[in-house]
Amino acid sequence: MTATKGLEGIVATTSSISSIVDGVLTYRGYDIDDLAANATFEETAYLLWFGALPTAAELENLRRDLSNFAPVPDEVIQQMKLYPKEANTMAALRSAVSSLALYDQAADDMSREANEVKAVKLQAQIPTLVAALSRIRKGLEPVAPKEGVSIAENFLYMLWGKEPDLVSVKALDTALVLHADHELNASTFAGRVTVATLSDIYSGVTSAIGALKGPLHGGANEAVMKMLEEIGSLDNVETYVQGKLERREKIMGFGHRVYKNGDPRAKHLMKMSHELGTMKNDTTLYDMSVRIEELITGQKGLKPNVDFYSASVYTQLGIERELFTPIFAISRTSGWTAHILEQYLDNRLIRPRAEYTGLAEQKYVPVEER
Numbered sequence: 001m002t003a004t005k006g007l008e009g010i011v012a013t014t015s016s017i018s019s020i021v022d023g024v025l026t027y028r029g030y031d032i033d034d035l036a037a038n039a040t041f042e043e044t045a046y047l048l049w050f051g052a053l054p055t056a057a058e059l060e061n062l063r064r065d066l067s068n069f070a071p072v073p074d075e076v077i078q079q080m081k082l083y084p085k086e087a088n089t090m091a092a093l094r095s096a097v098s099s100l101a102l103y104d105q106a107a108d109d110m111s112r113e114a115n116e117v118k119a120v121k122l123q124a125q126i127p128t129l130v131a132a133l134s135r136i137r138k139g140l141e142p143v144a145p146k147e148g149v150s151i152a153e154n155f156l157y158m159l160w161g162k163e164p165d166l167v168s169v170k171a172l173d174t175a176l177v178l179h180a181d182h183e184l185n186a187s188t189f190a191g192r193v194t195v196a197t198l199s200d201i202y203s204g205v206t207s208a209i210g211a212l213k214g215p216l217h218g219g220a221n222e223a224v225m226k227m228l229e230e231i232g233s234l235d236n237v238e239t240y241v242q243g244k245l246e247r248r249e250k251i252m253g254f255g256h257r258v259y260k261n262g263d264p265r266a267k268h269l270m271k272m273s274h275e276l277g278t279m280k281n282d283t284t285l286y287d288m289s290v291r292i293e294e295l296i297t298g299q300k301g302l303k304p305n306v307d308f309y310s311a312s313v314y315t316q317l318g319i320e321r322e323l324f325t326p327i328f329a330i331s332r333t334s335g336w337t338a339h340i341l342e343q344y345l346d347n348r349l350i351r352p353r354a355e356y357t358g359l360a361e362q363k364y365v366p367v368e369e370r
């Protein structure tokens with residue numbers, strides 16, 4: 001038995017949800033470029049869950065369900081108020097999502113219908129939790145979800161406590177479409193491993209949130225913003241990047257396990273970052289990002305991934321850095337739950353082997369003789 005570190009190149013399951021072939025990302029056969037240009041996040045989530053774009057009536061039903069499910073149990077809000085204000089936001093979200101299961105009497109109902117309802121419910125409630133988390137951390141009261149509006153609009157409304165502008169809603173909606181699914185990424189795999197024991201969907205999503213938190217995965221978008229803050233201005237980019245490269249440190253937001261010629265999602269976020277900067281008459285963050293890309297791609301051949309330009313997009317929308325990875329989780333909930341439903345459909349326990357590299361033929365020695 002020989003181990004493949006990081007399971008690189010290992011095909012661990014079949015899936016009909018999303019695919020990456022020759023650098024092209026598709027959801028259910030639709031190119032991500034097509035969806036980013038034309039689809040809403042609700043249409044995208046429906047596509048991931050049910051395999052086809054919704055009809056007008058199906059979309060209307062989904063929107064209604066998402067609205068109805070958006071309020072979260074008051075007990076969970078009360079618990080969140082007891083979390084330390086300085087706690088990591090992904091750790092807080094992980095705890096809150098885990099708590100949701102305690103107040104759902106159908107949490108352990110493993111029927112297909114019940115799990116589909118829970119997928120929609122989680123998608124509706126996670127944005128409410130993230131917005132509430134942000135407000136509680138600032139000493140503000142959470143804002144109740146609004147009925148009849150999209151997830152992007154509702155999230156910004158609950159976050160800011162006022163009607164968001166159309167440009168921000170559209171930008172966030174596109175970002176949610178772009179982050180919704182990504183084949184067997186680390187967090188999706190974690191979610192599938194968890195439910196393959198026939199554990200419940202809340203456990204699967206809680207595992208996935210834990211995996212997304214890390215800076216080698218979803219946590220990279222916050223790390224990118226930290227880097228931009230540390231650099232501070234366009235003039236400092238070169239010295240900062242050269243220093244990192246000389247110290248052989250990783251530059252967050254660059255590189256990818258699967259894409260070696262660029263992440264197809266990055267160009268959309270780059271364009272959005274430029275548009276938002278131009279609208280605000282301040283393209284500093286965009287200009288700094290472009291210069292970093294020139295240096296890293298020029299010297300290391302590494303291309304930006306989805307996390308790189310999303311940092312400047314969210315900042316220019318006025319969203320605090322600590323919410324970047326939770327927003328990724330809002331979007332990826334659609335993909336995670338679609339994969340969990342797919343796993344249940346044709347389940348087999350996921351239990352690989354390890355190549356043993358430890359000691360052999362040890363003999364027990366009584367404690368007084370050691």
Ligand code: ACO
Binds near residue numbers: 215220252254257258
């Ligand atoms: N900056 C500098 N060097 C890098 C970077 C980077 N961002 N990414 C890869 N490299 C280098 C490594 O140092 C290594 O060089 P070496 O062979 O000389 O030691 C080589 O490229 C291979 O890197 P690995 O980390 O082994 O590649 P792997 O496929 O395991 O990792 C990963 C992919 C984790 C995404 C990596 O590129 C990385 O750490 N990037 C930064 C974090 C990041 O942006 N993560 C988000 C990914 S997208 C997402 O999850 C949503």
